[in-house]
Amino acid sequence: MKIKNIELNGEAKRSNIKARGRLRFSLICLFFGFFLILLKVTHVSILHNTKVSGIKFYQTHNIMNHKRADIVDRNGELLATTLPFYDLCANPKLIKNENKKILAKSIAMVLYNESEEKIYKKLNNINRSFVYLKRLISPKEWNAIVRLEEPGIFRLKRYSRHYPHQKLASHIIGGVNIDNQGIIGIEKNFDKILKDKNFINNNGQIQLSIDIRIQKILDDHLSRTIKKHDASGGAGIILNIKQSEILAMTSLPQFNPNEIHKISKENGFNKPTLGVYELGSIFKSLTVAMALDKNIVSENTIYNATKPLKEGKYIIHDYKPQKRPLKVSECILYSSNICFAQIGKDLGEKNIKEYSTKMKLFYKAEIEIPEVGKPLFPSIWRKTNLMTFSYGHGIAISPLQFVNAFSSIINGGSFRYATLIKGKYLNYNNNNDKVISERTSHRVKKLLREVVSNKEGSGNKAEVPGYFVAGKTGTAIKNKYHRYEKNKNLTSFVGFFPSYNPEFLIFIMVDEPKPIKETNNYVTGGWVAAPTVKKIISEMAPKLGIIPKEKFKENLQKHVSLKNN
Amino acid sequence: MILANKKNQTLLILLFVFCFSLIFVSGVRDNLKNIDKDLVKMKYEIEKEKDLIKILKADYTNLTKPSRIVNLAKEKLGLDNIKSFQIKKLSDFY
Numbered sequence: 001m002k003i004k005n006i007e008l009n010g011e012a013k014r015s016n017i018k019a020r021g022r023l024r025f026s027l028i029c030l031f032f033g034f035f036l037i038l039l040k041v042t043h044v045s046i047l048h049n050t051k052v053s054g055i056k057f058y059q060t061h062n063i064m065n066h067k068r069a070d071i072v073d074r075n076g077e078l079l080a081t082t083l084p085f086y087d088l089c090a091n092p093k094l095i096k097n098e099n100k101k102i103l104a105k106s107i108a109m110v111l112y113n114e115s116e117e118k119i120y121k122k123l124n125n126i127n128r129s130f131v132y133l134k135r136l137i138s139p140k141e142w143n144a145i146v147r148l149e150e151p152g153i154f155r156l157k158r159y160s161r162h163y164p165h166q167k168l169a170s171h172i173i174g175g176v177n178i179d180n181q182g183i184i185g186i187e188k189n190f191d192k193i194l195k196d197k198n199f200i201n202n203n204g205q206i207q208l209s210i211d212i213r214i215q216k217i218l219d220d221h222l223s224r225t226i227k228k229h230d231a232s233g234g235a236g237i238i239l240n241i242k243q244s245e246i247l248a249m250t251s252l253p254q255f256n257p258n259e260i261h262k263i264s265k266e267n268g269f270n271k272p273t274l275g276v277y278e279l280g281s282i283f284k285s286l287t288v289a290m291a292l293d294k295n296i297v298s299e300n301t302i303y304n305a306t307k308p309l310k311e312g313k314y315i316i317h318d319y320k321p322q323k324r325p326l327k328v329s330e331c332i333l334y335s336s337n338i339c340f341a342q343i344g345k346d347l348g349e350k351n352i353k354e355y356s357t358k359m360k361l362f363y364k365a366e367i368e369i370p371e372v373g374k375p376l377f378p379s380i381w382r383k384t385n386l387m388t389f390s391y392g393h394g395i396a397i398s399p400l401q402f403v404n405a406f407s408s409i410i411n412g413g414s415f416r417y418a419t420l421i422k423g424k425y426l427n428y429n430n431n432n433d434k435v436i437s438e439r440t441s442h443r444v445k446k447l448l449r450e451v452v453s454n455k456e457g458s459g460n461k462a463e464v465p466g467y468f469v470a471g472k473t474g475t476a477i478k479n480k481y482h483r484y485e486k487n488k489n490l491t492s493f494v495g496f497f498p499s500y501n502p503e504f505l506i507f508i509m510v511d512e513p514k515p516i517k518e519t520n521n522y523v524t525g526g527w528v529a530a531p532t533v534k535k536i537i538s539e540m541a542p543k544l545g546i547i548p549k550e551k552f553k554e555n556l557q558k559h560v561s562l563k564n565n
Numbered sequence: 566m567i568l569a570n571k572k573n574q575t576l577l578i579l580l581f582v583f584c585f586s587l588i589f590v591s592g593v594r595d596n597l598k599n600i601d602k603d604l605v606k607m608k609y610e611i612e613k614e615k616d617l618i619k620i621l622k623a624d625y626t627n628l629t630k631p632s633r634i635v636n637l638a639k640e641k642l643g644l645d646n647i648k649s650f651q652i653k654k655l656s657d658f659y
Contacts, residue, residue: 020573027579037587041590078623164623464649541649548650
């Protein structure tokens with residue numbers, strides 16, 4: 001059928017134009033609507049709008065914000081993780097059971113350690129639509145609650161931090177508050193990374209340099225020493241010298257990060273990093289390294305130690321006076337304050353400042369936790385300051401600062417900060433941070449080996465056969481409010497092994513040990529801290545698979561003969 | 566009369582195509598919603614499994630923590646810490 005074009009005139013033409021216009025307009029509207037829907041579909045399918053996914057996705061998303069990545073030790077052992085927990089809640093307005101007393105009694109019977117009265121008060125509070133009945137309920141408790149068939153009682157899921165090793169390494173790992181925000185230690189320092197969604201989704205975890213087995217050994221032996229001497233506290237650091245990685249670090253007393261609300265000023269204080277102390281004679285190892293490196297003394301240089309040294313109004317004594325001239329090697333062996341005061345004077349302000357700067361004694365230590373103490377040192381260096389500095393008085397630094405400095409004088413002479421992160425220095429070249437020469441470092445190691453191996457050495461109680469332990473003892477009189485308290489000591493020992501090629505450094509500090517019969521009432525580093533280091537090395541070395549360099553058959557024979565006897 | 570015009574015919578066809586695509590798009594959208602729901606469910610299940618794995622890991626850590634192992638070894642097996650002389654290279658025996 002052929003349709004002819006009909007020409008319209010007048011009224012018909014006008015209405016035709018109007019109709020066409022309307023049709024076009026409606027089609028444009030429809031196309032526009034179609035375009036909008038198309039845009040929306042693209043948005044939903046490609047860009048994945050979360051709103052479409054509904055409440056569940058919102059919940060998942062929201063819960064993610066409370067999750068934190070795990071923290072593990074150098075062997076992958078779990079130190080901190082986030083686990084789901086359930087809280088028992090109620091909406092008093094929705095409770096159907098008319099006898100709330102009976103309901104409260106039934107709930108109290110199910111929940112451990114919750115009083116019936118408290119629960120009844122909460123259930124009876126009709127003005128509120130949400131109350132917590134108990135935080136953290138077990139699945140067993142929840143199953144019993146479900147059996148009560150009360151719709152007004154429900155449970156809420158939340159994610160909370162869990163520390164399986166409890167108090168162990170708590171000052172390193174730190175803790176989080178109720179909102180899962182890091183407030184101490186690694187948790188605080190790496191808060192952003194630990195909460196990062198991408199990091200969590202990619203199974204990211206922070207691997208620390210600490211070894212929880214070594215941490216346990218350090219904790220056990222130090223707490224035994226503290227208990228034995230009724231000391232007020234203590235601190236310890238074990239360092240892998242080659243990698244500058246901290247294997248264990250403790251501060252006693254310590255807190256349980258699972259119960260962070262119970263933390264106190266005393267157990268929350270991180271002694272090895274935040275506390276600054278006058279460390280006493282262990283400082284002599286640094287002084288002798290400075291003096292040997294500057295060629296101011298040699299091992300055979302003789303100093304007069306026949307009588308106490310008088311300088312102005314001060315008199316410097318020796319703890320065990322030898323009352324004779326001593327070689328430098330003997331000065332360190334007997335830990336003579338008289339000798340070292342003279343060495344300090346000979347070193348002079350310029351040299352002491354130069355080396356102290358290189359050893360970073362005047363600066364805060366750098367470490368991956370925020371609790372770091374600022375050192376205290378004299379603003380004006382008088383002669384007495386130089387003398388007291390040489391044997392560790394008149395300057396207060398943190399044990400960590402000391403460990404950093406000490407490590408630099410025995411590792412061949414290079415300084416680098418100890419770290420808590422595994423593998424931080426894998427591709428690190430530290431030739432630029434030279435503190436002393438390699439030759440001086442070798443000479444210092446020899447002198448410090450003598451302190452432990454020689455029967456007259458102040459640190460002979462740290463000797464472990466086959467491991468060539470070297471080190472230095474320290475006994476400092478405590479300074480409180482600018483006054484020295486003669487009866488309050490801070491005893492310490494810094495040791496390393498094997499002395500010819502140091503791999504591990506152990507620092508122990510015991511705060512205010514009391515005299516006991518077993519140690520002939522001595523409360524010195526040699527009697528308190530050195531035996532602790534011996535016990536630690538004896539237990540940790542076999543665990544790390546370190547073979548003692550002694551003839552096996554001789555030892556075996558000794559052991560067999562002892563057993564036979 | 567309007568249909569007699571070719572342009573109008575095309576517009577009408579387009580209208581049909583539009584309606585059809587509208588039905589198709591709504592179908593796709595429904596499908597997408599279902600897939601999305603499944604995805605959310607799966608994500609939820611994955612999260613649940615991950616939580617379970619974490620709980621198991623924490624339990625395992627609790628069971629194998631050094632203090633517990635040391636105590637168990639002492640109590641049940643009468644074992645003590647290794648002495649340094651007990652560790653030797655094989656060559657030391659010859």
